[in-house]
Amino acid sequence: MPGETMYPVYLPFLYPVAKFEFPREHNRPAGLLPIVHLRPMLLTSVASVADAADSKRYVLLPVRESPVPQSLLRNHVLKALCPEDFALLQPSMHHVELDIKARLEVAYQPIEHVYFPEAGIASVVATMTGGRQSEVGIVGFDGMTGVAVILGQDSSPNETYIQVAGNGWCLPVENLRPVIAASQSLRASLLRYAHAFLVQSSRTALVNGHSKIEERLARWLLMVDDRVDGKKIYLTHQFLATMLGSRRPGVTTALQMLEYRGLVHAKRGEITIVDRAGMVKLTHGAYGGEEQRLFGIAGG
DSSP states (O other), X not given: OTTOOEEEEEETTSXXXXXXXXXXXXXXXXXXXXXXXXXXXXXXXHHHHHHHHHHTOSOOOOTTOOOOOGGGOXXXXXXXXXXXXXXXXXXXXXXXXXXXXXXXXXXXXXXXXXEEEEEEEEEEEEEOTTSOEEEEEEESTTOOSOHHHHTTOSOOSSEEEEEEEEEEEEEEHHHHHHHHHHOHHHHHHHHXXXXXXXXXXXXXXXXXXXXXXXXXXXXXXXXXXXXXXXXXXXXXXXXXXHHHTSOHHHHHHHHHHHHXXXXXXXXXXXXXXXXXXXXXXXXXXXXXXXXXXXXXXXXX
């Protein structure tokens, strides 16, 4: 309808590929379809898909899509599970696109889904009274959202949203809780990741309290570089300021200093790391063993 924001839905079980537009609804889980009546059906032709799209009464499921083998996954948490535990999760997992700025968790609201990114980055952001924000953790293909759920909570005081677009796996919390309760090994695996995330958050607090802004910026860019493909990072100065809990002019000056030293190349909305080893040295230990451990990177 005129004035509505639309997003594409791809149906991989049709040949070659069918693409249809549906209205974007607010507060939908990232990557999932807006549905009025949940009534699954097997769609066997383009005509039946078009009819379903017009009526908006059906959930369009890629019912013929084969499950992805665990060995082909990139997400570290899913790959580290034993086959038996992965088999407990797989039937409830859905592949989703993670659009930039998509909110995966809202502060103090029940967490309904957890996400295991295959690509892209999610930011976990804390907010003070008055609206000031600072990033307290990032999640890429090394981890998952929903740490509060793993720790037995229903919600988090922080919000989580996508800062670098990508894709991943979505799992309803109502399906996750029973399998965590049923499998001690699954619970132990997820708790190991929760511990790693809390270590990352504590390191971020330490660095934010004791490091110069250019050191903090270098660390943050290195952590993002660990989790993205290619050398280009697409972010604005204002977004960087929010992530670092700093003011935009200070971030701009710090970025200019990194560029002057030949460590990065920056232009509007885009940063390229030119000298990674030099960036690591500049952090003076702010980017160290804990930041590199998950990726098997030699200390620098």
